[in-house]
Every structure is written in structure tokens, then in C-alpha cells.
Amino acid sequence: MKIPFFSWLFLLPICTLFVSFGTFVVSGQCLDNQRDLLIEMKNSFIYNSTLSTKLVSWNESIDCCSWEGVTCSDVGRVVGVNLDSESISGGLHNSSSLFRLQYLQSLSLADNYFSGSMPDSIGNLKRLSSIRLSRCNFSGSIPDSMANLTQLVFLDISSNSFTGPIPSFNMAKNLIWIYLSDNSFTALSLNGNLLEGVLPKSLSNCTYLEVLDIGNNQIQDAFPCYLKNISTLRILILRSNKFYGSVGCGRKNVTWPMLQIVDLASNNFSGKLSLKSFSNSKAMVADNKTQSEFNYLQYQTRVLLFRYDGGGLIDFTTSRYLDAITVTYKDRIPPSLGKLSQLESLDLSSNKLTGEIPIQLADGLIFLSVLNLSFNQLVGRIPFIKQFATFSEASYEGNRGLYGCPLKKECTSAEPRSPPRTFEDIHSKSGLLIDWNYLSAELGFVFGFGLIIGPLMFWKRWRIQYYKHVDDIFFKIFPQLYLLGGKYRRIRANRNGVQRH
Known part of the structure; x- marks a missing residue:
């Protein structure tokens, strides 16, 4: 039966009322897929049911938004999970359904007995603003994927067994609270913030610390002598702050045994600089008898000067970033320099470098804008590819054994180049050389003409x-x-x- 137009106008408000009523009833109830993810997470956890007060009460017959420890939005999406002190043990795996709760904003798993490392999948929960994982028995390094949590405001991962460097949270513009105490971190970088006041003396308790970078802040303090007792400290970056007074801690009981790099530029230090303050820093001196390893080049971001006369190669395989490098070195150019893909300036001039220019340099240094290999003892053809094809003859002068572009000097190797073959050589008495490429085209034309065009x-x-x-x-x-x-x-x-x- 056809309904008249005016009847539709009459029924429209009634239909709207029913739809609104249905929406009102459904609002706030847990969505089925959210409930299924929570149940799957519960079943994957190992926990003591006699000590648990939240997980044991989760029942599929009850709306999951009313479960203890679960918070939902107005449309039934899980936005908060709090399972503190639930006696959960075992590992938390990347495949856990916990990391598929895409609308999760708050996660608290404190005071449990997890084992192993924190999963990388935590970086999938991009809406997280609060994370509380203190006293969870996690170990290993903090996942770099946590840098993806741009909405993070509160982070507490204290009292675990984390080691290694702290990942960069430069994308988390709203991060206000961060608790990292009672861990075993080896690197702490707070570079490029607006930190003020004095440097906390509690840093001396970080006995595993290898790198401390607090550059480019507004810290106003004296030279931190109390850090000299950290036997593992290798890198100390204090540049661009408001440190004042004299540098050093006197000659009495001087330590800094492992210190390799110190950056004190752009501060308010005064007085004489006494190198005796770092007299125990034997790690700054390269051992001529062993291979030297420089694993912290990423913390020297402008110009790094090496004066090294050892016979071994420099190991750059673990280095990540460097703008410019000037090296005083003898023996061959280390191919591992090609690992510094962000390198912009390389000066190896006036050394005693021998051998050929490694192809790895030309292939890997894609951002190189300045190159100086002049006045060495290099030999062989110049790898004229990528950035190396943009440098002038001056970059290679003073190396008698080099040849090829951009040098005017041609190949001078012992093996003479064979002259081009003449027509007489090709059609010599020894036989007729047939070029099958041309012959196949001729035969194809003849057969095509004979089969189609001819008839x-x-x-x-x-x-x-x-x-x-x-x-x-x-x-x-x-x-x-x-x-x-x-x-x-x-x-x-x-x-x-x-x-x-």
C-alpha cells in the first residue's frame, strides 16, 4: 500500500523518537568486540585467583563496562584498564589482545609479577595518555615504539629492571610526569628542553649510566664533580647551559676512569682549565696495540677530531649520526665510514692513507657535501658515483696513484688497455665474425616479406x-x-x- 506524502510527515517525528530512545538505551553499554578482547586478555594472563579481585569477577553475562578495573566511553569503547596488584605473572606478549584496544587512554598494570621485556606493541595504543607500569618486574630495554605515543601525559615505569638508553619522547608534547627511578639505564638524554635549576645529585646513584646528555637547557649549577664516581660514565654533555665556576674537581682522588667525550661549550665556566682533572680518564687515549672502537659518535653532532696512529680500523658500525669528521689516521680508509649515512663533511687530508677508496664510502655517504682526501698515498680508480661524482679535482690531489674522473690522469695500472679492434681485425683470415643481432633482423625481414607481403x-x-x-x-x-x-x-x-x- 502506498503511503501518502502527508502520512510520511506525520510518521517522521514518531520514528525519530523511537530511534532516539533506542540510542539512549544502548549508550554506555560495552561493545561486543571490546568485551571479546577483554576476555581474550584475561584468558591469556596467568594469575592467582585467590589473590585477584578484578579478573576473577569478569563475567561475560555482565556488561563489561561495569567490570571492576574497566572504564568505558559513552559509546561502549574501553578507554581505561586498571589491573594493579592482580598477582599476574608470566610474559606480556606482542600478540596480546590488550594491544588491540585501540581506544585505550589509561593503562595501569603496577605491582604485578611479569617477566621479560615490555612488548613493542605498546606503541600501537596511540591514544594512551597515562601509563603506570611500576614494580612490574620488566627487564631489557624500553621499546622505541613508545616514542609513537604522542598523547602521553603521565609515565611511570619506576622500580623495574630496565637497561639501555631511554627512547626519545620528543613527539609527546604533553608529557608532564615521568618516573624512571630504580632501573638500570645506561643512557639519559634530556637535550633540547627548558630545564632549569640545578642538576640533581641523585644522578650519582645511577651506577650503570654511560651517557649523560643535558645539553641545550637552562641549568644553572657548578661543575658536577659528584658524577666522577660513576665508573661507567663515558659521555658527558653539558653544552649550552648556565654552568659556572671552574672546571674540574681538584687533584684529590680524581676518577672519571671511562670518560671518553666531554662537551662543555657555551657555558659560563671561568678560571684555568687543568687537564689533571681528567688524568684518570685513560679511555680518552687510544691503544695502539688494539683495535679502537668508537661507539658513541652520535653524541658529537658537529665536528669530531680524531688523532689516531694505530694500525687497526676504526669501528663505526654502531654509530648513528655525525655531521662532520676530521681524522688524523694512517693505514687504509676504514670502509665502515660508509655506515655514517648522515655525514656531511669528511676531511682525511694530509695523512698516510694507502690503498683504494672504499666503494662503501661512495655508496653510503649520500649526504656528503665536503670531501678532502688530498695528499695521501691512495691508489686506484676514484668511485665516481652518487655524491663522489660532485667533487672537484682538489678533493683528490696529492695522491699519485689515483686516476679517473675528475682527475685528468687516466689509468696508469700495469695492465695495458687493449686497443680498439679495426675492420681488418674483425674480418681477418682467422674467420668471419658474424653479428647475430643484425643477422636476425635481416632474416626476419626476408621471411616476413616472403610469407605475407609477397603473396x-x-x-x-x-x-x-x-x-x-x-x-x-x-x-x-x-x-x-x-x-x-x-x-x-x-x-x-x-x-x-x-x-x-
């Missing part, structure tokens, strides 16, 4: 049938051509009839 030219019946088939194909595709063809045939027939009479 069309010399066999009339073949030619008439060929034209007829071509016309039929065109008439099927373009019917209007058939009409024009019929008109043309009638005119031609009339003319032929007139000529006969």
Missing part, C-alpha cells in the same frame, strides 16, 4: 580475399562505413554501365 603483391586472388576480410572487419566495427561503401559501389556500378553503352 599480396603477386597473387591477385590472395589480395582480393585479404581486402574483403579487412573490409568485413571494419564494417562490423564501424557500420556507417558499410553505408558509405554501398553508396560508393552503386556510383561505381553506374559509371561502369554508362561506359559499356
